[in-house]
Amino acid sequence: MQTSATPTHCPYCALQCGMNLTPVPGGTVEVSERADFPVNRGALCGKGRTAPAVLSNRVRLTTPLVREGGTLVPAGWDEALDRISEGLRRTRTEHGPDGVGVFGGGGLTNEKAYALGKFARVVLGTSQIDYNGRFCMSSAAAAGTKAFGLDRGLPFPLEDIPRTGCVILVGSNLAETMPPALRFFSELKENGGTLIVVDPRRTRTAEQADLHLAPRPGTDLALALGLLHLVVAEGHVDEAYVQERTDGWEEARAAAMAHWPEQVERITGVSVPQLREAVRLFCAPEEAMVLTARGPEQQSKGTDTVGAWINLCLATGRAGRPRSGYGCLTGQGNGQGGREHGQKADQLPGYRKLDDPAARRHVAEVWGVDPDALPGPGRSAYELLDALGTDIRALLLMGSNPVVSAPRAAHVEGRIRSLDLLVVCDIVLSETAALADVVLPVTQWAEETGTTTSLEGRVLLRRQAITAPEGVRSDLEVLHELADRLGVEKGFPTDPEEVFEELRRASAGGPADYSGITYRRLAEENGVFWPCPQDSPDEEPAGSVHPGTPRLFLDRFATADGRARFAPVSHRAIAEEPDEEYPVLLTTGRVVAQYQSGAQTRRVEELNAAAPGPFVELHPRLAARLGAAEGDPVAVVSRRGRAVAPARITTAIRPDTVFMPFHWPGEGRANTLTNPALDPTSKMPEFKACAVRLEAVRT
Numbered sequence: 001m002q003t004s005a006t007p008t009h010c011p012y013c014a015l016q017c018g019m020n021l022t023p024v025p026g027g028t029v030e031v032s033e034r035a036d037f038p039v040n041r042g043a044l045c046g047k048g049r050t051a052p053a054v055l056s057n058r059v060r061l062t063t064p065l066v067r068e069g070g071t072l073v074p075a076g077w078d079e080a081l082d083r084i085s086e087g088l089r090r091t092r093t094e095h096g097p098d099g100v101g102v103f104g105g106g107g108l109t110n111e112k113a114y115a116l117g118k119f120a121r122v123v124l125g126t127s128q129i130d131y132n133g134r135f136c137m138s139s140a141a142a143a144g145t146k147a148f149g150l151d152r153g154l155p156f157p158l159e160d161i162p163r164t165g166c167v168i169l170v171g172s173n174l175a176e177t178m179p180p181a182l183r184f185f186s187e188l189k190e191n192g193g194t195l196i197v198v199d200p201r202r203t204r205t206a207e208q209a210d211l212h213l214a215p216r217p218g219t220d221l222a223l224a225l226g227l228l229h230l231v232v233a234e235g236h237v238d239e240a241y242v243q244e245r246t247d248g249w250e251e252a253r254a255a256a257m258a259h260w261p262e263q264v265e266r267i268t269g270v271s272v273p274q275l276r277e278a279v280r281l282f283c284a285p286e287e288a289m290v291l292t293a294r295g296p297e298q299q300s301k302g303t304d305t306v307g308a309w310i311n312l313c314l315a316t317g318r319a320g321r322p323r324s325g326y327g328c329l330t331g332q333g334n335g336q337g338g339r340e341h342g343q344k345a346d347q348l349p350g351y352r353k354l355d356d357p358a359a360r361r362h363v364a365e366v367w368g369v370d371p372d373a374l375p376g377p378g379r380s381a382y383e384l385l386d387a388l389g390t391d392i393r394a395l396l397l398m399g400s401n402p403v404v405s406a407p408r409a410a411h412v413e414g415r416i417r418s419l420d421l422l423v424v425c426d427i428v429l430s431e432t433a434a435l436a437d438v439v440l441p442v443t444q445w446a447e448e449t450g451t452t453t454s455l456e457g458r459v460l461l462r463r464q465a466i467t468a469p470e471g472v473r474s475d476l477e478v479l480h481e482l483a484d485r486l487g488v489e490k491g492f493p494t495d496p497e498e499v500f501e502e503l504r505r506a507s508a509g510g511p512a513d514y515s516g517i518t519y520r521r522l523a524e525e526n527g528v529f530w531p532c533p534q535d536s537p538d539e540e541p542a543g544s545v546h547p548g549t550p551r552l553f554l555d556r557f558a559t560a561d562g563r564a565r566f567a568p569v570s571h572r573a574i575a576e577e578p579d580e581e582y583p584v585l586l587t588t589g590r591v592v593a594q595y596q597s598g599a600q601t602r603r604v605e606e607l608n609a610a611a612p613g614p615f616v617e618l619h620p621r622l623a624a625r626l627g628a629a630e631g632d633p634v635a636v637v638s639r640r641g642r643a644v645a646p647a648r649i650t651t652a653i654r655p656d657t658v659f660m661p662f663h664w665p666g667e668g669r670a671n672t673l674t675n676p677a678l679d680p681t682s683k684m685p686e687f688k689a690c691a692v693r694l695e696a697v698r699t
C-alpha cells in the first residue's frame, strides 16, 4: 500500500476537482489540497471533502447478495456470477437477445462505459442499452451536434470565462452544483464583465448576477427567441459572420421576428425592459458566452430550446471565436466521456453512430467481430425503463439508481419489480439495488484507476490510492467474468489501462478521438483535451505528439462544410400546462450537500446534517393560500402521484411555481410527480416542469 499522497480527482461531479489522497488506518483515505489542478486550485465542496466516508465498510457493500425467498442474503462470487449468467442465458433463449437490457451511468469511467457498451453488443447481442446521461445533458448534446456538427459540452476551457465580456447562465445553479467554479464568474465580474442568470428561482447563483431573469419554468425557448428578436430590431446582428460561417439564418430570423417582446413577456413573465437590458449587456462587449445547464435542457423541447440559445450566439457572431461561444455545463463525473464510448443507445466508441456503416466496420474490426453481428440502435433511457417486464425481461444495471432518479418513478419502480432478473452492480445498497435478484459489490474511485472526461472535454487520470476491501471486485472484473461464463473468453481485460488502449484504437478517426492519449501523458500533463488524434498537426515537427484541443471551432465548425447551422425553432408550451385541477408548476433540481439519487451522499453524516431531507420551496403567497407555515408538511400532487415534504417558504421563487430537490426516496420523492413527456429528438424527460396541486397535510 502506498503511504504518500496520490494526486487524483473527486468521485462526484463533472468539474472533477483535483485532490490528493493519503491512506489512513481503517481502509479509507484522507483528502488534502491539490493546488496544481487548474480548475479548482485546491478548492473542494463538502461532497468532495467528505467522499472518503463512502469507502468505509460501515456503509458500503462487501459481499455479493442473492435473493432467497424474497430477501437478499450474502453469497459467494461464483454462486452470484453463475446465477446471473444462467439467468441471462435463459432470458436470451426464451426472449431473444433484446430480452436483456443494460442501463449504465455517466459516473462510470471511460473504461467501464466502453466495456459495458461492448459487453451489450458483443456478449449479449442486445440493442437495448442506454444510460442515465439521457436524463442529464442529452438535449444540449443533440442541439450542439445539429448546430456545430460535434458535441463537446464546453468547446473552451473554464479559464476563458473570466476573459469574456458577458455570460448568460441559463438554468444553472452552479453555486450549489459546482461551487469551486463560481470563482470563474467572480473573476469575470472583477475584470469588468457582466453575468446574467436565467432561473425561476433567485438562487445563490442568481444572487451573483448583474441581471436575474426569472422566467416561468419551461419558457426558455420563448425567452431566447424574444432576445433574438431584440438583437435584430436593435441592429446587433453580425452580418459578416452570419454570411461567412453559418447557414439557415433567414428561417431562424423569421421565427424570432414572429416572437414580439410583449408576447414573450406574456409567456415568460420576464418584462420587456428586462429583455432589453439583457440584450444591452450581452451585445455591448466584443465577446460573450451563453452557458446552459439542466434548467432549459430538461424539458420536452430541450433540444429546440438549446438551439434557440445557440442561435443567439450565432446571430451575434459569438461562436467559434476566442473568448466567445455556447457551452453546456455537463453534470456527472464522467458525463462527457460517458456519452462518447458506446453506452448510449445509438452510439459506438469515439462518439460514432451505430447506424453508420463505416463506423460499424471500424469498431467491429477492433472488436474482432462481424459488423453485421452488431445490433442496431435501441430504446432511450425512459423508453427502456418503461419496457421492463414487457419485452425486456432481464436488466443489468451499473451506475444509476432509477428508483429515485427516473421520471414517474413509482411507475418505473413497478416496471423494475416486474422483471424476471435484475442485476445491480453498486458500491452501496441503493434503493434500486434493494430490488435486485443479484447485487454485486464493486470497487470505487480511490480503489481503482480509470479515466474520466470533465465538463471541459479534458481527459483525466483518476488514480488508485488504496486497496479495496476483501470481497469487492471492479466493474471490469464483473464484465470479464460474465463474458467468460457466456462464452466470450477474450476481449474483456480487467486492467483499466489495457481497456483504454483498446478504446484509443476504437475511437481513432471518430469525432471524440482519444488515440493520441495515453495513461502516461495523462499522468504527466494534468489531462488532455480531445480530440487528440495520434498524428501531430501539420504545423508541429514530425514525430511530436498531438497537443490535444482545448478550443474547438476557431477555424471551422465540425459540420461537413465547416459552417454552423441555425435552428429553425418556434416556441411551444410545456407538455402539461397547469389547469384548474393542477394549477401550480413544479420544478426540480439539487442542493449543494446531496448528490443525485443520494445513494452515496445520504450515507455521509456531515452531508445529512446539512441537508437532512426533501422540502417543498414555495412563495409566501402560495403558503398563505394553503394555510401552511414554515416546516409544515405539504402534499404535492400530480397526475403521476403524491409526495409529501416540509414547506420552505421564500420570496426567492415565483409565486406560480414550487421547487423540490430530487435526492430522496420515499414519501418526499420528487420523481413520484415528474412527467416523462420526452423531447422528440433527445428523448429527455420533462423534469423541469409539470402541473401539480398543493394540499395541506393535517398532522
Ligand SMILES: Nc1nc2c(c(=O)[nH]1)N[C@H]1C(S)=C(S)[C@@H](COP(=O)(O)OP(=O)(O)OC[C@H]3O[C@@H](n4cnc5c(=O)[nH]c(N)nc54)[C@H](O)[C@@H]3O)O[C@H]1N2
Binding pocket: 013, 014, 136, 170, 171, 172, 173, 174, 176, 177, 178, 198, 199, 200, 201, 203, 216, 217, 218, 219, 220, 293, 294, 295, 296, 330, 331, 332, 587, 588, 589, 590, 591, 592, 593, 594, 595, 596, 597, 659, 688, 689
Ligand atoms: N450538489 C450537487 N451538485 C451536483 C449534482 C447533485 O446532484 N448535487 N449533480 C451533478 C449533475 S449530474 C448535474 S446534471 C448538475 C446539474 O447542475 P444544475 O443544472 O445547476 O442543477 P439543477 O439544480 O438541476 O438545475 C439548475 C437550476 O435550474 C432551475 N430551473 C428549473 N426550471 C427551470 C426552467 O424552466 N428554466 C430555467 N432557465 N431554469 C430552471 C432550477 O431552479 C435550478 O436552480 O449538477 C452536478 N452537480
Ligand SMILES: Nc1nc2c(c(=O)[nH]1)N[C@H]1C(S)=C(S)[C@@H](COP(=O)(O)OP(=O)(O)OC[C@H]3O[C@@H](n4cnc5c(=O)[nH]c(N)nc54)[C@H](O)[C@@H]3O)O[C@H]1N2
Binding pocket: 105, 106, 107, 108, 109, 132, 133, 135, 136, 137, 294, 298, 331, 332, 397, 398, 399, 400, 401, 402, 404, 405, 406, 407, 425, 426, 427, 428, 430, 442, 443, 444, 445, 475, 588, 589, 590, 595, 596, 597, 598, 599, 600, 662, 670, 671, 674, 687
Ligand atoms: N426530478 C429530477 N430528476 C432527475 C434530475 C433532475 O434534475 N430532477 N436530474 C437527472 C440527472 S441530470 C441525472 S445525471 C440523474 C442521476 O441519477 P442516477 O442515475 O440515479 O445517479 P446516481 O445517484 O449518481 O446513481 C449512481 C449509482 O451508481 C453507484 N455508483 C457510483 N459509482 C459507481 C461505479 O463506478 N460503478 C457502479 N457499478 N456503481 C457506481 C452509486 O452508488 C449510485 O447508486 O438523475 C436525473 N433525475
Ligand code: SF4
Binding pocket: 010, 011, 012, 013, 014, 015, 016, 017, 040, 043, 044, 045, 046, 047, 048, 049, 177, 178, 179, 180
Ligand atoms: S464541485 Fe464537484 S468535483 Fe468538485 S469537489 Fe464538489 S462534487 Fe467534487
Ligand SMILES: [Mo]
Binding pocket: 135, 136, 137, 331, 332
Ligand atoms: Mo446530470
